Amino acid sequence: MNARLRATEGVAWTASPPEHNLLNPDHLTSRAEALARPAPVPAQPGVYAWYFDVPPSGVPHDGTHRNAFGYLLYLGIAPREPRRSDGQPSSQNLRKRIRTHFRGDASRSTLRLTLGLLLSEELGIQLRRNGSGRLTFGEGEAAVSDWMAEHSRVCWYVHRQPWRVESELISELVLPLNLDQNRHGSFHETLSGGLGLGADVEEGLRDHGLRGRLVLADLVERRSQLGARLRAQQ
Structure with missing residues (x-):
């Protein structure tokens, strides 16, 4: 395991800066705070981590990092690794991406898509195509937003090229809600x-x-x- 991250007692993780900001943040930001103006989330590239006080039903949390609020279940970056011919990253940043997760829809947020599918029975929502052909939960997106407002918080740290650390973090942490680059995760084996x-x-x-x-x-x-x-x- 990389020296920057190490597990203690099986579920508590310690890290060296700047990863410390993800595992031991001074503050976890709520939906209301993230959407406020002025926003506390910087309009810069970086890595963000999502905590949940109550994991969606069926999501295992054994081995996940836990703090006073809850469980670290998802990690993301903004922007993604450049794939354009000129090698320039997109205009995405932490502020835009975190706001999209909190108030967007399933067609624009993998996290909302995953949560909505897991919570579909509890929230009484269903994934459908809208008039433009996008897959969303329609009016049910409001229920996803409300659930996230109550049960989730986010933190982050700024990194000029976040894609350079994403794979390593996902491989070393237990992040059951991450799909991409996380085929080794126990969620595939333990989902009930x-x-x-x-x-x-x-x-x-x-x-x-x-x-x-x-x-x-x-x-x-x-x-x-x-x-x-x-x-x-x-």
Whole structure:
């Protein structure tokens, strides 16, 4: 394990700066704070970490880092690694990305998409295509926002090239809500229930770009594993 991160007592993690700001933040920012003006979230590139006081049903938290508020379950960066021909990163930054997670919709936020699918029964929402062909929870997006406002907080640190540390952090921390670069995570093996989707939604996910394909592949694998476990119990 990299010397910057190390586990103690199985679930408490310590880190050297600047990762210390993710694992032992002085303050965790709420939805209301992140959306306020002026905003406390800097309009700069960096890494952000999402904490939940109550993990969505079925999400394991064994081995995750925990603080006084709750469990660290998700990590992201802004912007993504440049893929343009000129090698320049996008205009995304911490402020834009965190606000999108807090008030956007499932078509623009992998975190909201994952949470909405996990919470669909509890919140009474369903993923559907809207008039423009995007997959969202429609009016149910407000329920996702309300749930996040109550149960989630975020922190961050500024990094000029956050994609250079993302893979390492995901590989060394236990982050069950991360899908990309996290195939080693225990969530794939321990999830206790399926996330049934209609054929139209599955077709939509296939057409929903890389993020949708990642989510669909992950869901298909989970259902396959769940079916195998059920057959083994018969």
